[in-house]
Structure formats: C-alpha cells, structure tokens
Amino acid sequence: MPLRALLLDFNSYFASVEQQLRPELRGRPLGILPVVAETTCCIAASREAKRYGVRTGTSVADARRLCPDVVFVQARPAVYVEMHHKLMAIVDSVIAVGEVLSIDEVACDLTGSWQREEVIRELSRQVKQKLRAEAGEILTCSIGIGPNRFLAKTASNMQKPDGLTVIHEADLPDALYGLKLEDLNGIGRHMLERLNRYGIYSVEALCAASREQLRRVWGGVEGERYHDRLRGIEVVRPPSRRGSIGHSHVLPPHLRYGNGAWSVLSKLTQKAALRLRAEGYLASRMSIRVSWRRHDAWESTAKFTPMSDTLGFLRILAGLWAERPGQGRTGSEATPRPPLPSEGEGRGEGDGPKARWGEPTKVGVVLSGLAPAEQETLPLFADGTRSPGLDAAFDKVRRKFGNDALYFGGAFLAAHEAPMRIAFNHIPDAATESDGF
Numbered sequence: 001m002p003l004r005a006l007l008l009d010f011n012s013y014f015a016s017v018e019q020q021l022r023p024e025l026r027g028r029p030l031g032i033l034p035v036v037a038e039t040t041c042c043i044a045a046s047r048e049a050k051r052y053g054v055r056t057g058t059s060v061a062d063a064r065r066l067c068p069d070v071v072f073v074q075a076r077p078a079v080y081v082e083m084h085h086k087l088m089a090i091v092d093s094v095i096a097v098g099e100v101l102s103i104d105e106v107a108c109d110l111t112g113s114w115q116r117e118e119v120i121r122e123l124s125r126q127v128k129q130k131l132r133a134e135a136g137e138i139l140t141c142s143i144g145i146g147p148n149r150f151l152a153k154t155a156s157n158m159q160k161p162d163g164l165t166v167i168h169e170a171d172l173p174d175a176l177y178g179l180k181l182e183d184l185n186g187i188g189r190h191m192l193e194r195l196n197r198y199g200i201y202s203v204e205a206l207c208a209a210s211r212e213q214l215r216r217v218w219g220g221v222e223g224e225r226y227h228d229r230l231r232g233i234e235v236v237r238p239p240s241r242r243g244s245i246g247h248s249h250v251l252p253p254h255l256r257y258g259n260g261a262w263s264v265l266s267k268l269t270q271k272a273a274l275r276l277r278a279e280g281y282l283a284s285r286m287s288i289r290v291s292w293r294r295h296d297a298w299e300s301t302a303k304f305t306p307m308s309d310t311l312g313f314l315r316i317l318a319g320l321w322a323e324r325p326g327q328g329r330t331g332s333e334a335t336p337r338p339p340l341p342s343e344g345e346g347r348g349e350g351d352g353p354k355a356r357w358g359e360p361t362k363v364g365v366v367l368s369g370l371a372p373a374e375q376e377t378l379p380l381f382a383d384g385t386r387s388p389g390l391d392a393a394f395d396k397v398r399r400k401f402g403n404d405a406l407y408f409g410g411a412f413l414a415a416h417e418a419p420m421r422i423a424f425n426h427i428p429d430a431a432t433e434s435d436g437f
C-alpha cells in the first residue's frame with residue numbers, strides 16, 4: 001500500500017503564535033485563556049507549560065498548582081486566524097493543501113511521485129524550512145505521512161515538536177505499539193471506557209481485535225471502519241456536509257447574570273444565523289446550553305421548519321431561554337413567557353433555585369438539521385415569521401460597515417463580548433466573523 005496521506009499539525013499553535021509575536025514570552029510556560037478570570041480553563045498551553053502537565057482544559061487554579069511560574073495570556077482569535085492564512089499560503093506553496101482540517105492542521109493527498117518516501121520527505125523538509133524563514137522559528141509543525149489519513153495523523157502525534165514521521169504499511173501494526181489507546185484519533189474518554197469494558201486495554205489488543213469485535217465495541221459500522229483504518233485502508237468518508245453551526249462563549253464576570261447571559265446568547269444566535277446564510281444553509285433545530293457555577297450544564301432544543309432568518313431564531317431562543325432553571329420560579333408555570341431584554345432577574349441573589357444553580361458561567365447555541373438553502377421552498381412571510389429581506393439588508397450593512405454596526409437589540413449588552421471563537425474543526429471566515437461579533 002503506498003503512502004497516500006500527509007498531515008501537518010502546528011505545535012501548541014495558539015501559544016506558539018503568541019511566543020512568535022511576543023519574544024518576551026518565548027521559553028516561558030504559557031496558559032492561553034478565553035477570558036482573564038479565575039474560574040476559567042486554559043484553551044491552549046505552550047510546550048513549556050505542557051511539560052508541567054498543563055493542557056487544554058486545565059483550570060487556572062490547577063495550572064498554577066502544576067506550574068507556579070505559568071503566565072496567563074488572553075487569547076487573540078483574530079490574530080490566530082490571520083496567522084493561519086499566512087501559514088496556509090506558505091504550506092500550499094510547497095505541497096498542495098488538500099483539506100484544512102482545523103486552524104492548526106492540514107491534510108494533503110499524495111499521488112504520483114509524491115508517494116515515494118524520499119520525495120515527500122524532501123518536500124516536508126522544504127515546508128519546514130520555508131515556514132522557519134517566512135513565519136518564524138517558533139511556529140514549528142509536526143508532519144506525519146502514512147497509507148491513510150488516520151495513520152498520517154497518528155504519525156504526526158509521534159514526534160513533537162518539529163517532527164517528521166513516516167508509517168509504512170509494512171511497519172504495521174508494530175509501529176503503533178508504543179502508543180496509548182487515548183493517543184489514537186477518535187479515542188476519547190468515553191470510547192476508552194467502552195474499549196476497557198470489552199477487555200481492550202492496549203493498542204496491541206485493539207489491533208488484534210477482529211472487525212466484528214470492533215463493530216460491537218463501537219456499536220455499528222464505525223467500528224469496522226476503525227479496524228480498516230488501523231490497517232492503512234483509506235476509509236471512504238461519507239460526503240462531508242456541515243452538520244451544525246454553533247458558537248459558545250465563556251461569560252466574563254460582569255455578564256454572569258440573567259440578562260448578561262441572555263445578551264451574549266442573542267449575539268451568538270445572530271452570529272450563527274449570519275454564518276448559516278453565508279454558507280447557504282437552512283436549519284431546522286436549535287439548541288442552547290448554559291453552564292452554571294454550582295450545577296451541571298443545562299440544555300434545551302427546539303425543532304421547527306427549516307429557516308435561516310435571524311428574527312425567527314431569536315424568537316425560538318427566547319422560548320428556550322424561558323425554560324432555563326435557576327431563575328427563581330417553578331417549572332410548573334403553564335406558559336413561560338420569553339423575557340424581554342429589559343426585565344429578568346437582574347443581579348439580585350436570593351434563596352430558591354437560583355441559589356442552588358449559581359450564576360451562569362458559559363452559554364452556547366447550535367443550529368443543526370442543516371439543509372442547503374436552495375433545496376427548500378422558503379415560505380416568504382407566510383406565517384409572519386420569515387424576514388429574508390430584512391436579513392439580506394442586515395448582512396449587507398454588516399459586510400460594509402463591520403459586524404458590530406447593526407444588531408438586534410437583545411445583544412446590546414454583549415456588543416463587545418463574545419469575540420470570534422475558534423472551534424478546532426472550523427476556520428472562521430474573516431468576512432463573516434470579524435473580531436467583536
């Protein structure tokens with residue numbers, strides 16, 4: 001089986017960008033935070049901080065405990081996106097980028113002479129050298145090459161930082177035996193528990209398991225696909241169509257109350273609707289998620305006929321928001337009324353449900369059930385809830401004057417909050433996600 005895939009992954013990307021641009025941070029353990037607050041978590045860590053065990057998801061308190069010298073830096077999403085485009089142009093000038101997988105990861109399909117190890121190794125060296133010369137020596141990457149993308153990704157994880165690793169079919173499965181199960185792509189905490197329940201505790205055991213066994217572990221055909229991927233077979237991915245558009249935001253301390261959370265949710269919803277239309281989709285489901293200081297996150301979902309208009313989504317948001325817990329009234333109220341932005345619980349503390357849940361700390365909204373806009377017949381103002389003309393005007397103003405130029409009132413408290421978030425599987429488009437909205 002030839003070498004068919006290359007995967008390039010930038011090392012500790014957010015932290016490395018900061019260290020590249022701010023020399024005073026080089027060599028220091030950094031924790032990148034979404035907002036500067038004691039209750040938040042690191043969204044990234046520099047290689048120096050990783051040596052102390054600080055990683056994505058480590059809380060500020062734990063990071064301090066693990067590494068007393070840690071330096072916290074507030075994330076600058078717009079800067080990381082700008083650097084992403086610069087880096088991608090450099091990589092693309094040497095090896096044609098096949099697919100951008102996330103802000104710090106790209107894949108390239110190998111064909112022809114590029115499938116020869118000496119050729120693709122030489123190209124990889126050229127990429128690294130050009131990145132060093134044109135972007136800077138701190139922004140290193142690890143490159144993995146293998147018979148399929150899964151193994152290329154695995155290879156890229158084997159040597160960090162600044163790695164270049166090739167896995168050949170002939171090296172399998174032994175080449176994988178040095179890894180832990182959770183080092184493999186697609187094996188998170190839950191899958192690890194499942195594997196353990198089926199008696200699989202090592203990569204050796206995983207590789208020895210039959211297709212049928214893995215089908216049982218995964219509970220479906222995905223287990224068979226995993227079996228094939230481990231053997232270098234390029235599993236045909238189902239045609240990729242975006243499944244959802246979502247944004248979430250850790251609330252800064254001054255918005256950790258009802259109306260503050262509501263205004264951020266409103267803004268995130270308007271932003272998701274804008275992106276939905278920019279990408280040509282309609283959505284038929286909307287979910288919101290609210291995390292609380294003293295309670296597990298709460299989620300609620302609404303289903304509706306496919307649409308893309310902002311006002312419609314804001315109406316649904318208001319309905320979902322009215323069901324939230326911890327607002328000091330019982331859930332037995334017959335018809336919860338959407339709160340107006342000018343009312344709500346204010347900042348007052350008290351007894352009852354609110355005291356039990358604590359204040360909201362993070363909010364998120366996801367639009368799903370997506371379908372291409374041209375495949376649906378859009379009822380124009382049929383039930384008074386569609387406003388495509390209004391949205392088109394909104395989108396036009398925002399494109400011309402910036403995303404903060406115009407927004408529906410509910411978001412006014414959060415006009416300068418909820419800056420562009422970077423999900424690891426989504427590269428923000430600078431046109432629809434300028435910083436600040």
Ligand SMILES: [Mg+2]
Pocket residue numbers: 009010011012013104
């Ligand atoms: Mg990376």
